[in-house]
Amino acid sequence: MKKAEVLSILEHNAKLSNQEIADMAGISADEVEKIIREANEEKLILGYKATINWNKLNQQYVFAYIEAKITPQKDVGFDAIAESICKFEETIDVCLMSGAMDLLILVKGKSIRDIADFVTQKLSTVDGVTSTASHFMLKYYKDDGIIVSQRENNLRQSLVL
Amino acid sequence: MTDSYISDRAKELKPSGIRKFFDLVANTSGVISLGIGEPDYVTPWKICGSAINSIQQGYTMYTSNAGMPELRQAVCDDLNRRFGLQYKSENCMITVGASEALDMAARAILNPTDEVIVPEPCYVAYPAVVELAGAKVVSVPTYEKNNFELHAEDIESKITSKTKAILFGYPCNPTGAIMSRERLLEIAELAKKHDLIVMADEIYERLTYGTEHVCFASLPGMQERTILLGGFSKAYAMTGWRIGYALAPKDILDAMLKIHQHVIMCASTASQCAALTALKECQDASKAMIDDYNRRRQLIVGGLRRIGFSVFEPKGAFYCFPNITSTGLSSEEFAEQLLKQEKVAVIPGTAFGDSGEGYVRCCYATAIDDIREALTRIQRFVESLKK
Ligand SMILES: Cc1ncc(COP(=O)(O)O)c(C=O)c1O
Numbered sequence: 044m045k046k047a048e049v050l051s052i053l054e055h056n057a058k059l060s061n062q063e064i065a066d067m068a069g070i071s072a073d074e075v076e077k078i079i080r081e082a083n084e085e086k087l088i089l090g091y092k093a094t095i096n097w098n099k100l101n102q103q104y105v106f107a108y109i110e111a112k113i114t115p116q117k118d119v120g121f122d123a124i125a126e127s128i129c130k131f132e133e134t135i136d137v138c139l140m141s142g143a144m145d146l147l148i149l150v151k152g153k154s155i156r157d158i159a160d161f162v163t164q165k166l167s168t169v170d171g172v173t174s175t176a177s178h179f180m181l182k183y184y185k186d187d188g189i190i191v192s193q194r195e196n197n198l199r200q201s202l203v204l
Numbered sequence: 205m206t207d208s209y210i211s212d213r214a215k216e217l218k219p220s221g222i223r224k225f226f227d228l229v230a231n232t233s234g235v236i237s238l239g240i241g242e243p244d245y246v247t248p249w250k251i252c253g254s255a256i257n258s259i260q261q262g263y264t265m266y267t268s269n270a271g272m273p274e275l276r277q278a279v280c281d282d283l284n285r286r287f288g289l290q291y292k293s294e295n296c297m298i299t300v301g302a303s304e305a306l307d308m309a310a311r312a313i314l315n316p317t318d319e320v321i322v323p324e325p326c327y328v329a330y331p332a333v334v335e336l337a338g339a340k341v342v343s344v345p346t347y348e349k350n351n352f353e354l355h356a357e358d359i360e361s362k363i364t365s366k367t368k369a370i371l372f373g374y375p376c377n378p379t380g381a382i383m384s385r386e387r388l389l390e391i392a393e394l395a396k397k398h399d400l401i402v403m404a405d406e407i408y409e410r411l412t413y414g415t416e417h418v419c420f421a422s423l424p425g426m427q428e429r430t431i432l433l434g435g436f437s438k439a440y441a442m443t444g445w446r447i448g449y450a451l452a453p454k455d456i457l458d459a460m461l462k463i464h465q466h467v468i469m470c471a472s473t474a475s476q477c478a479a480l481t482a483l484k485e486c487q488d489a490s491k492a493m494i495d496d497y498n499r500r501r502q503l504i505v506g507g508l509r510r511i512g513f514s515v516f517e518p519k520g521a522f523y524c525f526p527n528i529t530s531t532g533l534s535s536e537e538f539a540e541q542l543l544k545q546e547k548v549a550v551i552p553g554t555a556f557g558d559s560g561e562g563y564v565r566c567c568y569a570t571a572i573d574d575i576r577e578a579l580t581r582i583q584r585f586v587e588s589l590k591k
Binding site for chain 2: 062190
């Protein structure tokens with residue numbers, strides 16, 4: 044399972060060089076190169092991005108999770124509606140969910156107003172979307188597996204050994 | 205002036221060779237530290253939660269001196285199962301870290317004329333606890349060419365009629381070395397032949413990479429001669445909880461317990477509840493951390509080798525111990541100049557005994573990006589030396 048190992052290393056840190064990944068996985072850099080090239084071709088790797096603590100920057104973003112109920116369309120089911128929602132640049136994640144709602148959509152905007160506009164003017168006008176419920180995020184405690192406060196604070200005190 | 209109030213014993217105790225180093229580090233900003241031997245993880249949440257829960261339920265009193273019965277039993281069960289040992293609760297006490305266990309062991313068995321064989325380079329507390337117990341340290345160097353393993357023939361020449369015990373810790377801080385079963389069997393033979401006690405500090409036993417740890421007490425006849433020391437600090441990222449244990453034949457354990465009753469009473473109750481959860485429910489979390497240390501281990505060893513150092517392959521703990529003699533610097537010079545020039549903190553090998561000259565200790569329980577940046581800086585430092 045060298046492939047899974049390489050991808051798992053990469054998932055935690057996309058900045059590593061092939062040589063570094065090779066060291067960590069105990070294989071050659073050539074093998075790493077091959078695995079990553081294939082994973083790109085197979086669309087196993089969908090992108091590379093940084094985890095940003097936006098709270099620290101003056102220019103803050105507003106994030107919201109939006110639940111949407113939709114009426115499935117003939118033949119294409121939920122997919123066609125979900126895919127058209129994906130095209131809005133405000134959306135970050137779009138997932139089909141089990142339970143009371145159908146889609147869970149993560150959106151990002153510069154202000155609450157931005158997101159309100161997105162919901163009222165874009166999302167709710169999509170054919171098949173029957174209702175929405177917006178949940179604004181107030182504070183991030185853990186982001187992409189990283190506990191924010193622990194990243195910010197160095198809790199270590201000085202000691203000998 | 206006030207010096208006259210200080211006991212001879214306290215005066216004679218050598219200050220840790222690492223201290224002045226950490227003072228330097230504390231006063232410089234932007235330092236990447238490969239210095240402190242401590243996991244960079246916080247304790248798995250389940251463990252923290254069980255301690256909070258215990259406090260809410262009112263577990264705020266002392267426990268039995270030897271520790272909570274369930275925890276002592278769980279420690280015995282865990283070791284018995286993994287290593288085929290036959291410990292009972294009466295052989296086990298819960299301590300304030302392996303640190304306390306080490307001290308209790310030394311105080312319980314050592315007389316002022318006794319000698320204790322201590323392989324070097326070794327954890328800084330080993331010589332200190334022996335000396336505080338009034339006994340004499342007889343150091344035995346270990347060598348890179350022998351994979352920093354302890355060889356019976358190197359010990360045998362140092363054994364006298366006063367030799368009471370051997371004190372070692374594998375996987376080893378600072379070298380990352382482990383001991384093979386064959387080598388340990390030779391030590392066991394020596395222990396039998398010369399009637400010695402073995403104090404085995406196995407606090408890093410869960411942190412081995414690609415090989416299984418051999419528990420010294422599990423060798424034929426050795427449970428009777430071993431004081432086995434361990435703890436939760438390293439494998440469960442619980443350094444701040446101060447919780448560990450000692451296992452020993454009943455008469456030795458009783459002697460340790462007598463001292464512990466007076467000077468400690470019992471280990472922290474909340475920490476004992478946390479430790480029980482760690483043993484019973486957190487093997488997966490521990491394993492995930494150890495798998496991650498393994499990646500970092502390979503990253504740092506590969507990186508240092510590519511810079512040009514000869515690096516002994518560490519198979520345990522979370523340290524690597526590169527040979528820096530090719531730079532022409534002593535360990536202290538290397539560590540000090542690297543810190544001043546590139547703000548990377550490593551520990552000079554000499555902090556762990558004279559035989560650590562020519563090496564520095566790098567702890568890789570550090571964020572991957574910090575290890576990468578440290579490697580870049582070390583490379584720049586080494587290149588600057590060539591000019
Ligand atoms: C070899 C060794 N033994 C014992 C200890 C102390 O561990 P504890 O936190 O359980 O007191 C350490 C900590 O650095 C160590 O490296």
